[in-house]
Amino acid sequence: MQTLTNNRFIAGKGIKLIDDSGVEYLDGVSGTFNLSLGYNHPHVVSKIQEQVGNLTHMSSSFTEPYVNEVLDHLIEYAPNDINAGWMRDITGSTANECATKIAQKYTESTDIISLYLSHHGQTQFATGISGNAFRRKRFPNSAVANAVHVPAPYCYRCPFKSSNGDCDYQCVEAISDAIEYASSGSVACMIIEPILGNGGNIIPPAGYFKRLRKLCDEYNIILIADEVQTGIGRTGTMFASELFDIQPDMITLAKGLGGIGVPVAAVLMQSRLNVLEKHEHSFTSGSNLISVTAAKSTLEVVSEPGFLDAVKRKGEILGELLHELAMKYPSIGEARGVGLMWGLEIVGDGNEPDTLKTNAIVDRAFTDEHLILRSSRYGFGNVVKVRPSLTTTEDELVEIVERLDSVLASVH
């Protein structure tokens, strides 16, 4: 399981958390991957402080001018004629619900396809459409009748036992079969994470998304990219949809959009999909002014000239360092990632997933090295995730990997 700690943290500075005895911990995973700009980015902090002094909240009936500024900025970067948006959520889970409701209303169809190992949130509905059924245990309402789950493009452990390059994309073929035999025949949408984050930092092979888009077009299925983890510069582009040329019809965002951990979410869509009435999907705190200000000021930072190029450069450095670790330690089956979104697949002697060792690495990193890491599937998986804030310095990247190296040496 994940690290349990008695530490009382009282301050956050850059990518460091500081406890009440003054000990600094290096956060290698930016909170829960949401601190895109670290704990206290000065621009975001000052804009929020200013907003709190003026006006913290008013009904979402009046926030439209503020929301539109954020949406306009996001849309500038959005692919595939995405030119409208919705900001009445504060979490990724309900943003995904919003997107699937839109798809259902627009297509007048019911079913939602998603990938094994996907994570789309923790409301009962979002749990139900996610591809990690263990989280439904004891929660019968999280079994979503219209959810259809299909194999993930997990090349390292290919569900069809192919090796990279000679697979004929059987995982895409399998989706046609699922539409034919596992769906009701009335499919509204498919929701995918460009990189399966919680499932283990799984990156689909080149060519996968092109085939997926073609399949969605053949069956008139709306393609939703859940960019709650990958969005807002995490992969070195504003959206991973751009990096992988996914051509989605909708994009959902949360986490990194709040910059320093302020909860905020957004759904971006082509204008034909802007079909919801306000009363069909709104929350009291959705589009509150603190969230909207956090999003606006975060986007100002991320879109500064050179910012995303720096993320790409730092991503390459991190990738090189982690690949070196993978050469050194047989416990690392694979280091995979892009930008500042990396995972180490931890394996046993027979290359089997080693969850115990994975959790030992995360725990020892915290206790022995004061390095904060996380593991996949909320501690039930075998991937150690390394995803520092986008503002991390190159020296901090080296420090993270050096501390991880010491932990791996002790666990090994």
Ligand SMILES: Cc1ncc(COP(=O)(O)O)c(C=O)c1O
């Ligand atoms: C890809 C993805 N989608 C959706 C969610 C849910 O977001 P939230 O926790 O803000 O509801 C998460 C959270 O981990 C996520 O990783």
